Amino acid sequence: xxxxxxxxxxxxxxxxxxxxxxxxxxxxxxxxxxxxxxxxxxxxxxxxxxxxxxxxxxxxxxxxxxxxxxxxxxxxxxxxxxxxxxxxxxxxxxxxxxxxxxxxxxxxxxxxxxxxxxxxxxxxxxxxxxxxxxxxxxxxxxxxxxxxxxxxxxxxxxxxxxxxxxxxxxxxxxxxxxxxxxxxxxxxxxxxxxxxxxxxxxxxxxxxxxxxxxxxxxxxxxxxxxxxxxxxxxxxxxxxxxxxxxxxxxxxxxxxxxxxxxxxxxxxxxxxxxxxxxxxxxxxxxxxxxxxxxxxxxxxxxxxxxxxxxxxxxxxxxxxxxxxxxxxxxxxxxxxxxxxxxxxxxxxxxxxxxxx
Amino acid sequence: xxxxxxxxxxxxxxxxxxxxxxxxxxxxxxxxxxxxxxxxxxxxxxxxxxxxxxxxxxxxxxxxxxxxxxxxxxxxxxxxxxxxxxxxxxxxxxxxxxxxxxxxxxxxxxxxxxxxxxxxxxxxxxxxxxxxxxxxxxxxxxxxxxxxxxxxxxxxxxxxxxxxxxxxxxxxxxxxxxxxxxxxxxxxxxxxxxxxxxxxxxxxxxxxxxxxxxxxxxxxxxxxxxxxxxxxxxxxxxxxxxxxxxxxxxxxxxxxxxxxxxxxxxxxxxxxxxxxxxxxxxxxxxxxxxxxxxxxx
Numbered sequence: 001x002x003x004x005x006x007x008x009x010x011x012x013x014x015x016x017x018x019x020x021x022x023x024x025x026x027x028x029x030x031x032x033x034x035x036x037x038x039x040x041x042x043x044x045x046x047x048x049x050x051x052x053x054x055x056x057x058x059x060x061x062x063x064x065x066x067x068x069x070x071x072x073x074x075x076x077x078x079x080x081x082x083x084x085x086x087x088x089x090x091x092x093x094x095x096x097x098x099x100x101x102x103x104x105x106x107x108x109x110x111x112x113x114x115x116x117x118x119x120x121x122x123x124x125x126x127x128x129x130x131x132x133x134x135x136x137x138x139x140x141x142x143x144x145x146x147x148x149x150x151x152x153x154x155x156x157x158x159x160x161x162x163x164x165x166x167x168x169x170x171x172x173x174x175x176x177x178x179x180x181x182x183x184x185x186x187x188x189x190x191x192x193x194x195x196x197x198x199x200x201x202x203x204x205x206x207x208x209x210x211x212x213x214x215x216x217x218x219x220x221x222x223x224x225x226x227x228x229x230x231x232x233x234x235x236x237x238x239x240x241x242x243x244x245x246x247x248x249x250x251x252x253x254x255x256x257x258x259x260x261x262x263x264x265x266x267x268x269x270x271x272x273x274x275x276x277x278x279x280x281x282x283x284x285x286x287x288x289x290x291x292x293x294x295x296x297x298x299x300x301x302x303x304x305x306x307x308x309x310x311x312x313x314x315x316x317x318x319x320x321x322x323x324x325x326x327x328x329x330x331x332x333x334x335x336x337x338x339x340x341x342x343x344x345x346x347x348x349x350x351x352x353x354x355x356x
Numbered sequence: 357x358x359x360x361x362x363x364x365x366x367x368x369x370x371x372x373x374x375x376x377x378x379x380x381x382x383x384x385x386x387x388x389x390x391x392x393x394x395x396x397x398x399x400x401x402x403x404x405x406x407x408x409x410x411x412x413x414x415x416x417x418x419x420x421x422x423x424x425x426x427x428x429x430x431x432x433x434x435x436x437x438x439x440x441x442x443x444x445x446x447x448x449x450x451x452x453x454x455x456x457x458x459x460x461x462x463x464x465x466x467x468x469x470x471x472x473x474x475x476x477x478x479x480x481x482x483x484x485x486x487x488x489x490x491x492x493x494x495x496x497x498x499x500x501x502x503x504x505x506x507x508x509x510x511x512x513x514x515x516x517x518x519x520x521x522x523x524x525x526x527x528x529x530x531x532x533x534x535x536x537x538x539x540x541x542x543x544x545x546x547x548x549x550x551x552x553x554x555x556x557x558x559x560x561x562x563x564x565x566x567x568x569x570x571x572x573x574x575x576x577x578x579x580x581x582x583x584x585x586x587x588x589x590x591x592x593x594x595x596x597x598x599x600x601x602x603x604x605x606x607x608x609x610x611x612x613x614x615x616x617x618x619x620x621x622x623x624x625x626x627x628x629x630x631x632x633x634x635x636x637x638x639x640x641x642x643x644x645x646x647x648x649x650x651x652x653x
Contacts, residue, residue, distance in 0.1 A: 051543055071546045078547045084540035088562040098548035101558070153548055 001062050001156040001189050002027045003048060008057035010043055017043040018054070019213040025191060027062075030183045032192040032200040035210035036236070041193045042161055044210075048191065049159050050074050061156065074157075077150030077188075081162040083142045085134040091145050092117045092130035098153035120148040123182075140171040147179075151186075158190040164199070176203050197237050201225060209233050231341045234266045241267050241311050243304070263340045269314040271337040274300065276323055283332035286311065288325045293317060302331060406624050410617035421618035429595045430603035430619070433511065437586075437599060438579040441519040445575050449526025450568065454560070456527075457534030458542065468531070474523045482520050483588025486513055509591030514599065517585040522575045529571030530564055537563055566641035573637065577630040581623055 003025040010018040018040045025031050033041035046052040048059060050071035058067045066074060085094050093100075096117045099108055108116070121127055124144040134142055143163055150158060163179075164172040180203040183190050194200050200207050201221040209216045209224055209232070217229040228234040231242075243265045275283060286302040289310070293299075298320035300313040311333065315323070325331055411418050421427060452471060456464060474482065488494050490507040500507060507513045541563065545555040561568075583601040590597045598606060600619055607616035 049547060051547070071543075072549045072551065074547075075549075076547060078544065080540050080544065082540065084544040086541055086544075086559055086562075097545070097550070097558075101545075101548060101550040101554050149544075149548070 002060075003157060003189060003191070004060040004063070005044065005048065006058045006060065008044065008047060008054045008059070010040075010047065010052065010054050016213045018047070020057070021213070021215055023208060023215065023218070025189060027189055028187045029205045030180070030190045030192065030203065031206045031208060032194055032204040033208045033210055034194055034197060034200040034236070035216075036195055039210040040213045041195075041208075041210045045159050045161055045191060045193050048157070049076050049078050051078075075153065075155050077153065077155030077158045079143070079146045079150050079158070079160045079163045081165045083134070083139075083146045083166075085142055085146055085149070087134055089133075090130060091121070091126065091132050091134070091137070094134070094145055095120050095130075095148045095152050097149060116152060120152055123151070124148040138171075139167045140175055143167065143175065147182075151188075155188070158188050160190065160192045162193050162195070164196075165194075172199070179203060201237070209236060211236070228266075228339070231264070231266065234339070234341075239269050239312060239314075241269065241272070241309075243267065243309055243311070244307050263342055265335070265338050265340045267335045267338045269299070269312045270297070271335060272311065272313045273334040273336055274302070274313055274315060274319075274323060274325070275332040275334070276325070278332045281334065283334050286331050286333055288327050288329050288331050290327055291320070291325060293320055300325065300331075302333060304333075403624060406617055406620050409613060410621045412617075413614050417614050418618050418621075421615040424615065426595045426598065427603060427607075427615065427619055430598045430600050431622070433514070433598065434580050434600040436511070437515050437518050438576055440515050441522055441579045442572060442576050444519055445522050445526050446568070446572055448523070449528075449530060449571060449575075450564075452527040453530035453534050453564075454556075456531050457537075458539050471524050471527050474521055475528075479517075479521055479582065479584030480588055483517050483585035486516055486520075486589050490516075508589055509593065509597060511597065513589035514586050514597060517589045518579050518582055521582050521585050522579045525575035525578065526568065526571035529567050529574070533564055533567040534560075566637055570634065570637045570641065573630055573633050577626065580626055 003023075005021060005023045008018050008021045009016075021040070021044060023044070033044060035041045043052060047054050050066075050069065054067070058065055060066060061069075061074070086097065089097070092114075096113045099113045099116060102108075107113075117130065118127075121130055124147055126141060126144055126148070129137070129141070134145065137145065147163075160179075164175050167175065176199055179190075179192075183203075192200075192204065201224075204221060206218060207221055207224050208218050211232045217224055217233045219227070219229075224233060225237050228237060234240050235242075278285075285305040287305065288300060289303050290301040291298065296317075297314045298317050300315065300320075302311045302313055303309070304311055313333070323331075410421075422431075452467065455461070456468060487508055489496055490500060490513065491497055492501065492508070494508075507516065541559050542555050545559045546552075550558065580599075581601060582599075583605075586599055587602060587605075590599070590602055592598060592602060592606065594606065600623055604616050604619045604623070607613075607619065610616075
C-alpha cells in the first residue's frame with residue numbers, strides 16, 4: 001500500500017515537530033526516516049500510524065484520505081523502540097493478541113489462531129518460545145516477538161520506530177539484515193525510523209533525511225551519500241571535511257571555490273588524494289599531524305598550511321605504505337570530489353545532534 | 357588484580373560482622389528496646405486487652421454478644437456500607453487514575469488535589485459537610501423532606517460519608533503505578549485493532565491488578581472501621597443506623613464491656629486479616645515488579 005503525507009504540520013506547544021512536510025512512499029518500498037533526535041521523524045511515523053494527529057495536512061493510504069481514520073482501523077503494524085510487549089501475556093498470547101481482539105464474526109477459530117502464532121514464531125525464529133513471558137527473553141528476542149505480533153494482523157504497512165535503538169551493536173546488525181530479508185520475502189510497505197545513518201543506508205530502498213521538522217533530502221542510499229543536497233545531509237551521512245573557500249595562493253580545488261570567498265567546500269575523507277610532492281597540477285600544501293594505519297583504511301590528520309584547518313583523510317593501506325608519511329612531514333593534497341555551499345547555509349547545518 | 361579483589365572481599369566480610377555505623381552495643385540495645393517497648397505498649401497490649409476483655413466471662417458470654425439483635429444489625433449495616441462504597445470507589449478510583457496517568461488535560465493537578473482532600477480533612481468535618489447539605493436545616497433539607505427522602509440519620513448518609521472518607525485509597529494506589537507503566541502497551545493494543553474497552557480489559561487492568569487489589573483491601577478496611585464521619589451523620593439509632601464502630605462505643609458507654617469488646621474483636625480481626633492480605637498482595641506485586649523491570653532492561 002502506498003502512503004502519502006501531504007503538507008503535514010505538527011506542533012507540541014511552542015515546539016514545531018513537523019513543518020509542512022510532504023512525503024510519498026510507494027507500495028512495497030522500505031523507506032527509512034533518518035535524522036537527529038528532535039528532527040520530527042518519530043512524530044511523522046506516529047502520524048502515519050494514527051497515534052498523533054497533524055495540526056494541518058493530510059495522510060493518504062492508497063490515495064484514500066486516512067487522516068481521520070481511527071488507529072484501530074488503519075491496519076498498520078507498529079514496532080516500538082522499547083518493544084511494548086504485553087508483560088503479563090506469554091509470547092504466544094502477545095503474538096495472537098490482534099487476532100483474538102477481532103470481532104467475533106471475523107475472529108479465526110482457536111485452532112487457527114494457535115496455528116498462525118506458531119507460524120509467526122517460526123518466521124521470527126523463536127520456535128518453542130511461545131510459552132515464555134517477555135521478561136524471560138533477551139532484547140533481540142523481544143523485538144522479534146514485537147515484529148511477529150505486528151505482522152499477525154496482516155498489516156498493510158509496517159512502521160518501525162527505532163526498533164533496534166535499545167539493542168547492542170552486534171544484535172542490531174544481525175536484526176537489521178534480517179528485517180531486510182523479511183521485507184524482501186513479504187514485500188510489505190515498511191517505514192523505518194532511525195538516527196543511525198549506517199543502519200538507514202544499509203537496509204533502505206530510499207532514505208528520507210530529516211532535520212529541524214523538515215525533510216532535507218529524499219533519495220536512494222547512494223544518492224544521499226554521493227550527492228547530498230544540503231550541508232546538513234553531507235555532515236549527517238558519514239564523515240566530511242568542511243574547508244573554507246577563498247584559500248590564499250594557488251588553489252588546487254575547483255575554480256568555484258576560489259571565486260566565492262563566503263563559501264565552504266565539503267569533501268569526504270576518502271575523496272582526498274595525498275601526494276608527497278606537488279606534481280604540477282594545483283595542490284594544497286599541508287603538514288602531517290597524525291597517522292593511524294590500524295583498521296581497514298589508513299587515517300591521516302593533515303593541517304592545511306593556507307588556512308590552518310585540520311583535514312581528515314582516509315587512504316587505502318597500500319597507498320599509505322607507499323607514501324610512508326611521518327608526523328611533521330610536508331604533504332600535498334588534491335580533492336577528487338568536492339561540493340561547495342554558501343557559508344551561511346553551511347553554518348546552519350553545523351553539528352548535527354547525534355550524527356554518530 | 358587478584359590480590360586487590362581478595363583484599364576487597366576480606367574487607368567486606370569483616371565489615372559484615374560489624375554494624376555499619378560502628379555505634380557501641382549499649383546504644384544499639386537502647387534504641388531497639390525503646391522501639392520494641394513502644395510497639396508493645398501502643399499496639400500489642402491493646403490488641404491483647406481487646407481479646408482478654410471480650411473473653412473475660414468465657415466463650416459462651418463472648419458468642420452471646422453476637423446474638424443481640426442490635427449487634428447483628430450493626431454488623432449487617434457495616435457489611436452493607438462496605439459492599440456499596442468499596443465497589444463505587446473501585447470504579448471511581450480506576451477511572452480517575454486512568455484519566456490522570458494516561459491523559460493530559462487542563463485542571464489535572466486540581467483533580468489530584470481533590471482526590472487527596474478526604475485524607476487532608478478531619479472525618480468529623482467530612483460528616484458535617486453532609487449534615488450541612490442534606491440535614492433538616494441544610495441546603496437540600498427542605499426539598500428532601502418534602503419528597504420524604506431521608507439521608508442524614510439514615511443509611512444513605514452513612515454510605516455517603518463512608519464513600520467520601522475512603523475516596524482516595526484506590527486512586528492513590530493506582531496513579532503512580534499507571535504513570536510508571538506509561539501508555540505504550542495501550543498504544544500497541546489499539547494499533548493491533550483492539551477497542552478502547554478491550555485495551556482496558558486485556559492490557560491495562562491485568563497490569564494494575566495487584567495495585568488495585570491492594571487499594572481495595574485498604575479501602576475496605578477503612579470503610580468498615582470508619583468512626584468519625586459516620587458518627588456525625590448516623591444519629592445513633594440502635595438497630596438501625598449503628599455501624600460496628602458506633603456499636604462498640606454505645607455498648608461501652610452502657611458499661612456492657614464484654615459485648616463492647618466482643619464486637620471490637622471483630623474489627624481487630626478484620627484489621628489482622630487486612631494486614632495478612634496486604635502483605636500477600638505486596639509480595640505478589642513485588643514479584644510482578646521484578647518481572648516488569650526485567651522487561652524494561
